Amino acid sequence: MKKEQDLLQLSEFSILEASIQDLQIAMEQGLVSSEELVKFYLDRIERYDKKGPALNALVYVNPEAIETARALDQERMEKGSRGPLHGIPIILKDNYDTYDMPTTASSKTLEGSIPLRDAFLTARLREAGVVILGKSNLHEFAYGISSMSSLGGQTFNPYGLNHHPGGSSGGTGAAIAANFAVFGMGSDTGCSIRNPSSYNSLVGLRSSYGLTSRAGIIPISITQDVGGPMAKTVTDIAIVMDRLAGFEDPRDPSTKLGVDKRPDTYTAFLKRDGLKGARIGILRACFGESNETEPANRVIEQSIQELEGEGANCLDIELSQLHEAKEGDLPKYEFQTAIERYLMELGEDRPVSTLQEIVDSGLCIPGIMEALTSALGKSMEDPDYKAGLEKRLKFRESVEQAMDDSDIDAILYPTFQSPPPLIGQERWAYNNGALSAYSGLPAIAVPAGFTEDGLPVGMELCARMYQEPKLIELAYAYEQATHHRKPPVKNVP
Secondary structure: OOOHHHHHHHHHHHOOOOOHHHHHHHHHOOOOOHHHHHHHHHHHHHHHOOOOOOOOOEEEEOOOHHHHHHHHHHHHHHHOOOOOOOOOEEEEEOOEOOOOOOOOOOOHHHOOOOOOOOOHHHHHHHHHOOEEEEEEOOOHHHOOOOOEEOOOEEOOEOOEOOEOOOOOOHHHHHHHHOOOOOEEEEEEOOOOOHHHHHHOOOEEEEOOOOOOOOOOEOOOOOOOOEEEEEEOOHHHHHHHHHHHOOOOEOOEHHHHHHOOOOOOOHHHHOOOOOOOOOEEEEEHHHOOOOOOOHHHHHHHHHHHHHHHHOOOEEEEEOOOOHHHHHHOOOHHHHHHHHHHHHHHOOOOOOOOOOHHHHHHHOOOOHHHHHHHHHHOOOOOOOHHHHHHHHHHHHHHHHHHHHHHHHOOOEEEEEOEOOOOOEOOOOOHHHEOOHHHHHHOOOEEEEEEEEOOOOOEEEEEEEOOOOOHHHHHHHHHHHHHHHOOOOOOOOOOO
């Protein structure tokens, strides 16, 4: 039996920054148990989330996590592993339904609300054997990009404690960057997986519309919401997507579109030479032109050189209708219908029943009240909304046609035009999330490096519908060639 100190040294050596594969091998070899992993991460949460640097990334810690891990360890001994996620500790964004924990969108209006059942993706992960450590703070109701809420307050960026972590999945981003879990789940309506991934030196994937279920994720938009993973490596993203993608969910009719759109395994596309001969279009219209954006531009320009050094052909492209993505605002017509459907599914014990009640409560942070109020009375029967749907489809077709015309595999641009801004600043104008979110095309954010003052910058690649395998291939080859991901050891040792 190892002494406690030996276990601590083993944990520090093998767990910090470890991948799903690393930890699975360690558990199979008996070097560490799921229970020990959970205790390791809970200790970091105790030391760094509300104390020390006080990242304030989590709104709820699961009191049953250790017991769940212990049961999974026993199951491994008696029956063997369920698969690559068996015993792996994770964090869920606080808009993923969990039947045994509160799900609140980090809003006081839903404080204490426990759904009747898991979100589809939550259930898929539980069945694979993950341990849910807790729920992460988000920008309230996912309506913002700095991750502030009435229930959770402000989350801080582990790379710069006076900078915000992006959003709306900023709690997940800060938590995974700080090694509070192996990977986390976010959701993305406009940029909310990719923005916090880029601001926290993580990989984040927004998948194609219909590839993953949204059922049980507190919604904003019926047509733009996507749930997906945020992790420290592309490999971890591929492993998680194998569990989540391409499964039909009766509660989300869009998943019928994705049933036959996934490979046998995304891990087959983890190719070290995946950039050789690749053609990548550089969308310079998404680069900033101000002093605030220059630091990110320098990092992305270096990334382009790194891509070319690995054999990629990079060429400038233009999208004549790009402005339509930035101007499109279909979710405002969908939000009231979507949120009220969700509230009804909570059953008779739901704390509120309508969007009007949420607004009238006065509990939400001031920063989202305008958005919530402006959504009141909006209808999916509005002729402008229906016309907008047709316009959005034509936009997607135009982007894919432009890719065909230039014979490119993916479009490249900075995920966000500026590095993480100071608390109190959001810089919506610098958000490049709309291209993927509006079109429904998949996009992956991958660490591109750091500014001179140590703030992360993310590079984004956008591909054709259901071309997640190509994105994983390109991102993995780039990641392996550069290894830009670095943990925030200065603030969170």
